[in-house]
Each structure stands twice: as C-alpha cells, then as structure tokens.
Amino acid sequence: QVQLVQSGAEVKKPGASVKVSCKASGYTFTSYYMHWVRQAPGQGLEWMGIINPSGGSTSYAQKFQGRVTMTRDTSTSTVYMELSSLRSEDTAVYYCASSVAGTQMDYWGQGTLVTVSS
Amino acid sequence: DIQMTQSPSTLSASVGDRVTITCRASQSISSWLAWYQQKPGKAPKLLIYKASSLESGVPSRFSGSGSGTEFTLTISSLQPDDFATYYCQQYNSYPFTFGQGTRLEIK
Numbered sequence: 001q002v003q004l005v006q007s008g009a010e011v012k013k014p015g016a017s018v019k020v021s022c023k024a025s026g027y028t029f030t031s032y033y034m035h036w037v038r039q040a041p042g043q044g045l046e047w048m049g050i051i052n053p054s055g056g057s058t059s060y061a062q063k064f065q066g067r068v069t070m071t072r073d074t075s076t077s078t079v080y081m082e083l084s085s086l087r088s089e090d091t092a093v094y095y096c097a098s099s100v101a102g103t104q105m106d107y108w109g110q111g112t113l114v115t116v117s118s
Numbered sequence: 119d120i121q122m123t124q125s126p127s128t129l130s131a132s133v134g135d136r137v138t139i140t141c142r143a144s145q146s147i148s149s150w151l152a153w154y155q156q157k158p159g160k161a162p163k164l165l166i167y168k169a170s171s172l173e174s175g176v177p178s179r180f181s182g183s184g185s186g187t188e189f190t191l192t193i194s195s196l197q198p199d200d201f202a203t204y205y206c207q208q209y210n211s212y213p214f215t216f217g218q219g220t221r222l223e224i225k
Contacts, residue, residue: 035214037162045154045162045205047214061213062119095161103209104152104167111161 002026004096004109011115017084020112022096029077030054032098035105036070036081040092048094050102051079086116120144120208124217130225135196139220141189141206150210153182153191156219157202165204166191196222 007021022034036048049060051070058070064083072079079096094112097105121144131137141151149169154162164173166182169189179194193200201224206217 044219045156045207045216047207047216050212050214059212097162099209103150104164104207105154105162106164106173108161108163 002098002107004098004107006094006096006109006112009113009115011117012086014087014116014118016086016116017082018086018114019080019082020094020096020114021078021080022109023076023078024098025077027098029072029074032100032106033102034070034072034079035097035099035102036068037095037097037105038092039095039111040089043092046092048081052102053079083114086114088116090114091116119213120147120211120215122206122208122215122217124204124206124220126220127218128221128223130223131196132225133196133198137193137196137222139191139204139206139222141184141191141217143187143189143208143210146186147208147210149185150208151182151184151189152207152209153180154205154207155200155202156205162205 003025005023010018012018030053035050038046051058053072069082096109098107099105123142125140151169153166156162165176170182181192204220
C-alpha cells in the first residue's frame, strides 16, 4: 500500500532553514508527482509547490519563490522540502502529498510540525 | 492566481441531514476540482476528484457536481463520522489553490 512517511517535528529560530523529508513506498516513486502543502495553526491549507520525481522539475507558489527548494533522491524514494529565512509566520504543519501527473492529491504524509520561535 | 471561495464557512447539521457545500472559482477551471475531508490533527483525505468522481473507498453518500466556476459537495445523509472540515481545491493551473474550508459541526 502507498505510504508517505515524513520526518519528525522541528523547532527553528527565525532566520534559520528547515529541511523536511517525505519517504515514499508502495509504488513506483518516479510515477507520481509530489506536492507540499502547509497548514498554520487553526488555518486552512496552503499549496507550496510540486516536484516531478522523474526528472526533478519543480513549480513553486510565487509566495515561496526564492525561499523554498524541493528536491528528490530516487535511490531512497525520498523527496525533500527546504524552506529558508524562516519567520514566525512559517510555523505550521507541512504535508507532502502524491498525485498522478500533478492532479488531485491522492495520498498524504502524516505531517511535520515546524515551529519557528526565538 | 485562481481564488476559490467556499460557502458556508461553518455549517451546523444533524445526523441524517442532507448537506451541500458550495465552492466557486474566480475563473473557469473546467472540472479540475477536488474535495478533501480533514479531521483535527489528521492529514486531509481525498473524497472527490475531477469534480464528480468518487475516490475509491469513499462512501457513496458523498457526491460532487459542477463545472466551470461553480461546484458543490453533497452528503446525502450525514453520519457521525462526517463531522469535519471540508476543502475544495483547483488543479486547473499552478499555483494550485484551496478554498478556505467549511467546518461541518453537530447541531
């Protein structure tokens, strides 16, 4: 069965960077795109961007351009999302979610809480 | 960016009720719309894709309709497990965008 397992919670100081991982199993890693979506406490869902694990191409939401980098390691079936220049407003649960050809998000990771605090 | 607007923001209903949630897009998205259910502390779960296709394993009391800019999610007979927050999401074009959510609560 498809599983997306994310790395554990992080606490970072303002200005630092965080790198969250998402390890996929149960399917051919390069056949599904991977999205990153975040959710601030008590708020809605916000799409951050997408990576095609096959070739590594990415598309980011304008809001995060210049601060976010999505990468993948096909040898371990893992995608990564790195967010830099963290500020308190980046405190959120970050989710990875897979989709066929960048369509609806079929499977989701369990979420990773990133707390930004001085 | 395409803006997605859901209504209502909160909906109070009872077990057995039929409920409808509306999602409007700021421009046409054809049928490239998904609906998700989220419970507190959990990841969202896909319910409906391509506006009206039921995801495998999702109960048939959930249905979706619409195209262009107006979409609805209907739950035909509310069950206790359905009280949650629902989000629509367009995948017509990047950046993908979500509605603000509809919280379905017990009356």
